[in-house]
Amino acid sequence: MSALSGVRVLDISQVLAGPYAAMLLADLGADVIKIEAPGHGDHSRQMAPRVADNVSGAYLAVNRNKRGVSVNLKDERGRELVRRLAENADIVIENFRPGVAARLGIDFETLSVANPRLIHCSISGFGQTGPYSARGGFDLVAQGMTGLMSITGEPDGPPVKCGVPITDLTAGLFATYGILAALAARERTGVGQQVDASLFEAGLGLEVWESVEYFHTGVTSRPTGSAHRLGAPYQAFRCADGHFTVGADGDRHWPRFCEVIGRPDLPADPRFATNTERLANLAALVAEIEERTVTRKRDDWLALLEAAGIPAGPIHTVPEALEDPHTRARGMVVDIEHATLGPLKALGPAVKLSDTPASVRTAAPDLGQHTDEVFGELGLGAADLAELRDAKVIA
Incomplete structure (x- = not known):
């Protein structure tokens, strides 16, 4: 029994923050259905590093343990298929710009009519409201606008971003935290709710010490290199x-x-x-x-x-950290089998549960790998699927 066995998630997001949140839920046992556009799929499929001619390491990194479906959301029939999936889902994760999900008819207000228990998570650059809400979400921009770059690097040096896409990943973590809280609340209320997470607020949310320094002393935090701003040495x-x-x-x-x-x-x-x-x-x-x-x-x-x-x-360098005996002893490097590439290595789950542990079970799906399987669960037969495929609604 996994912690989230029986929980179904529709992952209608791409690149990093949304797919990362969905992957964390999948690691905990949720049935995550990754929904991608025919032809190109998630934008991360085109990103470096290339593991093979048609496989991106960036995509593999955050889409394991998911089933893959390829459906055209520009076609009303495709959108209707997704709405039907949402009727029996527990969670939907999307990272369109605010307003796009509503235009597609897959926003919280629309989907919750047929499924009041649905938890709908929107991840964006700046949140669903506010003067910047219509702007796109980019980690570099969020790191700059939240002040993170102003406190990173050496004293008196140029602005430096964090070595990892920190606001993207943290937005995914905060989104997961919100989703799990909403699941717990649903146990009491019986109804779902909207979860609104953003890269901007993720960056601000990390500035726990820097914010209190400003609030209580008026001091503007500066870069300290590797040093701590509150303790020495x-x-x-x-x-x-x-x-x-x-x-x-x-x-x-x-x-x-x-x-x-x-x-x-x-x-x-x-x-x-x-x-x-x-x-x-x-x-x-x-x-x-x-x-x-x-x-x-x-x-x-x-x-x-x-x-x-x-x-x-x-x-350590990254390779040294990954090869460290403690890394291996803690199960942070795992072997995984890819449908076409064979055996691969991946990061293991970063949190250990004693009774319902997270696990890495399957590699990221090929584009549309489970389309027939998932839509067949809606009652569509072979003839229905063939017709939709000929009409380029699914692939």
Whole structure:
């Protein structure tokens, strides 16, 4: 039994935030039906990296555990098929610009008439209301407009975006959080509701410390490189063969760290006696620390720091992180079988449930792979499907 066994989801979204949210639900056992346009399908199918001539790694990454249907939403018969699927669905996820779903007749107001229990999630760039609601949703733009880029990078450097599409992925996470809350509420009320998530609000929602700094002190947060804006030392330091990270800002760890690096005098220095002083004199603090850390290699320091109980770690490349024995022990790299490509590797579920665990069962579907299967469940026979295919309503 999976956590979401028996829950059906229609995924009418593409590229990242919506498909990511739907994939998280699929990992938990939901029956997710991915609805794509005939011919080109989800835009991510055309994106890099190419795993094979006609297969995109970007598409594979966020569409596993789904059944794939190809239907033409520009045709009223195609839209009617989707509405019929929605009558027996629990959740619909779409990421059209606000207003498009209503024009297609697959918005919450329309679909909930036939299915009052339906939970309808709309993911957009700026939400369903407000002066920017009609704008498209792009992670880079959202990172800039929410202030994330203004606090990322090195001090006095140019604006830098996060290394991952953080507002896209977080919008998907927040959408999933809203959907699961709506499912819980439906258990009490018997009716569904609209879930409205956006890249813009996802970016703002991550600024928990930066917002309180501004609200209560009037200070505008600035980039701090790898350093923490509220504690020091808590950042990356140079060593003889690169960098490593240390979190020694607490009163317990700070003097112990100084002992390890051979500078037991630093806690008595008035510039570094408290966390407040250390933050105020961060450049001087880093210089004093790195005078010692550059004398030894990373792994030597990490062994000493671990023995002393001080939080520290290497700065891995992505391949190093994926090959790390702890990554593998936690099931974060899994093997999966693709219908045409054969065995592939994928990221495993990031949350572990003891009784109803998430799992990776099937690879992302080929375009329209399950069209006949899914619409056959509506009672359409072979002749009906052939007629719709000849009319280019399905593919």
